[in-house]
Amino acid sequence: MKKGFVILLLIFAIAINKSTYAQTAGPLKIAVFAPVYLEEAFNEGIYSLGNNNIPKNILPGLDFYNGIQLAIDSLQAEGQQLEILFFDIKSKQESIDGIIQSGKLNGTSLLIASFNNRADIKPLADYAKSKQIPLISATYPNDAGIRSNPFFALVNPTLLTHIEGIFKYLQKNHPTEPILYVKKAGALEDMIEQTFQELNKKTPALPLKLKTISVSDSINIAQYNSLLDSTRTNIILCGTVNEVFGINLVKSVAANKSYKSVLLGMPTWDAIKDLGKGTEIIYSTPFNYNRTDKLLQRISTQYRNKLQGRPSDMVFKGFESLYHFGRLLIKHQKMIATQLSDNSFKIFNEFDFVPVQQNGEISYLENKKLYFVRKSDGIIKSVQ
Secondary structure (H helix, E strand, O other): OHHHHHHHHHHHHHHHOOOEEEOOOOOOEEEEEEOOOHHHHEEOOEEOOOOOOOOOOHHHHHHHHHHHHHHHHHHHHOOOOOEEEEEEOOOOOOOHHHHHHHOOOOOOOEEEEOOOOHHHHHHHHHHHHHHOOOEEEOOOOOOOOOOOOOOEEEOOOOHHHHHHHHHHHHHHHOOOOEEEEEEOOOHHHHHHHHHHHHHHHHOOOOOOEEEEEEOOOOOOHHHHHHHOOOOOOEEEEEOOOOHHHHHHHHHHHHHOOOOOEEEEEOHHHHHOOOOOOOOEEEEEEOOOOOOOOHHHHHHHHHHHHHHOOOOOHHHHHHHHHHHHHHHHHHHHHHHHHHOOOOOOOOOOOOOOEEEEEEOOEEEEEEEOOOEEEEEEOOEEEEEO
16 A cells, blocks of 8 residues: 555656646646645655655545546546646645746636645635636635635535534434533634524524533543433434544443433544444535445545555545536536536535625635435444
């Protein structure tokens, strides 16, 4: 696996110097950005990390790039006319501002980016607005304070959207049941609780029956058995995105054998491996990658043949981002900014981009489509 990544880094280093990956000559051009940190892997053009020292910060961007390459192969096999540019968003030699000023983005009709830092977003978002072309933020769930920009589109929605989605899920599935809301101390946790409470006050339907408890990271849910019911399934809502707290809460509930419970968690639970063993959990996510899907299995096989490993979700996000939005660009061309919710070329996920408005104007576009994953004993049982 590690040797495979070394080979891929070497291929990437050669290819990125050419800047362009052309499928077939055509007028439609897409620029893709990802944090690969390529310069950390090379010293004066010579690979310097060895087989066992690949930094973790390189892998997500490299996997996103690999997904982009697999999508290029698929689009090329279909005879689609696109030209793809790829840039390492963490290059020290060429900053985002430098790329923009160099004119390398001239003629692009679409920008796709996998950000990992909100500071990188604004320069590209401003450029997208000035050229009136969409910037698809494919992975990062942060609006970076972008305002008055209908050309900036978040695929991975903000925490507020997840909270609203979880609230609606509870209203639909548990409208009259008591819900134990478990939180820890913290400013973000207070904001999450306040948002739930405000939604509860404003709802025209029956408000949720929330009972809030504030606990420490080393929670023992058995201390609150007086708030639970041993004769039915209890609904417990985790009110923090903190992963350590979430893991401890799930373990504590699983150990509380006398009380059957279902836990609802935040979107950060999607990234925690093996979470939910011993109990049942539900969490929200905009990305539903079903490992039994035939296309996903084919991509996994291609990845495994190249790198002798199992692809992360970043591979599928890269593939989906370029293939889905690339096909939309071909279909809608200059009108694509208003057609991002067209699911004609759905790969794994549906997208529902909704204008987020402030003071009567569009701040940005945000994907509001959420999936709710139900896991029992660590195994996915259903997706709603």
